[in-house]
Amino acid sequence: MKKQLIIAFIAFTGLATSLIAQAQTAATVKVSGEVTTPLSLSLSDLHQYTQTTVVRKDKDGKDHTYSGVILADILQKAGVIMNRESLTKYLLVNASDGYEIIFALAELDKSFTDRAIILADTVDGKPLPQGDGPFRIIVQDEKKPARCIKQVTSLKVLFAK
């Protein structure tokens, strides 16, 4: 009886720690604001979308290939419709270090621009390094890297007031 209890206890603690471990690693990006379907995207969720690659220079001055999902696709999934009204909307992107940047929604609209803006999770075929990832925005061809925001935690669609 005692032995069974011990085994049950070990099994329980094992399960609990694995759950905690899982909770610790499950970084997500929340999509909210002026959306019809708020989303909470994990890495595996993101892999369900069509993947796009963008090449741009990093701080080291060298070209790197980033892979991820076009932001407009994520917004579409959340029910954001690009129309005339969206010309006065913007996307607020937050990072876990408190850094934040915005894009006008038109900047993300394929009918306005061919420039790809993606939510990347890999660089040169590998997961983004700790400190940059797991999610980072990569803006194609933008001179300054300031909007290639690292450690993204949230995408929020808002109205300009």
Add this chain to the structure above:
Amino acid sequence: MLYNCDRLKNSRKNCFKFLPYRWNKPVIVLVVLGFSVLISAWTYYREAIPTGTYQFIYPANFGNRINVPDDNPTTKQGVYLGRMLFYEPRLSANNTISCGNCHQQQFAFTDNRPFSAGADGVETTRNSMSLANLLWARKFFWDGRAASLEEQAAIPLTNPHEMGQSLATSAKKLSTEPQYPPLFKAVYGDDTITGERICKAIAQFERTLISANSRYDQYLRKAYQPTAGELKGMELFNTGPQPEKGIRGANCAHCHGGVKTYLELFHNNGLDSIPKDNGIGALTGLPGDRGRFKVPTLRNIALTAPYMHDGRFKTLDEVLDHYSDHVVQSESLSTVFRGESNEVGGKTLKLSPQEKKEIIAFLNMLTDKDFITNPGFSDPNIRASKK
């Protein structure tokens, strides 16, 4: 006296007739004194409470991205009440601690201790934060867990190791103090005292704590010529090191940049490989957030020792030594500290002793004497008793 006569249902004449018989002289004097004190107190508050919209005054270069919730507009009467509450020890469980105990004006609203003892004598787990230019802040506490000053205020008020009293008890206690119900009426339209109203008024007062007249501000408006050391320190502060190009810097502005020396960022600055206090990591459980804490404003930094969330560094020299030479590498270390060095291939900044002194000279430029002596920010009870 007349009141008492009325109660006795006597004419004035009869009343005076009665006096020598029913009242002795000291009692009369006391009653008169008591009434005059009450009346003067009443007129004092009636006359002294400024009313109307509170106008924040700050330099244009601070920007207008201020944070005032729609449901708590700042009024002069609200700030007046908030200041009284900020210094009100009755808001603590044993009537001895007010917000002003751990946030003392002379130390730019810190208390010069690593940790602060609460109403129960137990010390807090984090260092008391400076209260300056909170009007622009959106995330409060070392881990940024409160989204408004209103939300923030409720936590130290009720935490058993800080002021340790429920908001309901605080509201009840203030209701029995004669000065408070009329003040709450002046601010909120009726004299009901609630925890929410207490927090709102404190938040209003805290938003007025603007520090914008340091020598750095004077320099920015061309009213102060810094010394050579201060200028060199400012340059190092604002420059990222590029050893291959021979450019030396400390890159402080990367996180403490802008005129407010505050960017509302949260970083793991390499204090420990395995932090005792996980900071934001304790809230999110994410490894990337382990040991991540608020990057505080450097305004008045020379007055707010000891430093870091746990007050581990007693002096600015120790702080500079940390950033220059002792940043601990770990998985959670923020990228800004990785490979930032004045030496090619160096792991830490590697500043010279002279450079550290120059940076500290610049940091001393951020001390604002007006801020720590502004009578509008001081304990109103001390002012009243001095008068």
